[in-house]
Amino acid sequence: MRRATTKDIPQIVRMLADDPLGSTREVVSDPVDAGYLAAFQAIARDPNQYLAVAEVAGRVVGTLQLTFLPGLSHRGAWRAQIEAVRVDTPARGTGLGRQMIAWAQHEARQRGCRMVQLTSSASRKDAHRFYEGLGFEQSHAGFKLVL
Template sequence: MSQHILTMRPAIEADIPGILRMLADDELGKAREVVSDPVDPAYLAAFRAIAEDANQHLVVAEVDGRVVGTLQLSYLPGMSHRGSWRAQIEAVRVDSATRGIGLGKRMILWAVDEAKARGCRMVQLTSNASRRDAHRFYEGLGFEASHVGFKKVL
């Protein structure tokens, strides 16, 4: 599959079940995602809100017409760094059947290129502290663990 063309495209509603399966395909995701048929209405509402926001892009990665990955790319305006924009990469997932052949790297490089084309000064992401392999992966792509993140579940 690594010799095949990777295509990144905007997600459509029909992609939601596959996206949810990828999001739930690890220990952290199993605890927080609900994969059901029909799709939970909360996911449909979130998808529609993302699709209607010009600064949000939920995309899927396809190889040979098959969805093999997903990520969300958000554009954030800010006052710091002389009013520059930044891109936030979230919810990066590669289908478990296609992990380890470089698709994740190609997806992240695509997102970085999109951020550059949009004029962003930086691209950032967060990764759960327990995902040590992911940390090495991002560091290998030039990301630096420069900040400590904090979250509060509401």
């Protein structure tokens, strides 16, 4: 696992687009859409953001974003939010996803976080089984409002 660079953006976007939900909202283009570049720059400047890629034999095969969140609840505990977890299709089933989540948990502990949380679309039943198998518990109902 390493911090993503601008050179990784095309492969990250391809992985984000490689599922039924992502295929309807992501734009795989050359050159990379300016919105992705602006978002990457904002993430890279923010010390509480870590856009990570998993690299095997020089090839990016996984990604996730780790966000460190301060809060007053739980006596001022920091928490880490894991988002946009993707493993490239050929690398699925190899244990890479488990390794990526373990890495994220380690990073969260290193930053003093007292919990790790994530969200997953209600339609991603396989992902839910994966996270539950790693010890995550479904604890909240999520809501969103598209602006």
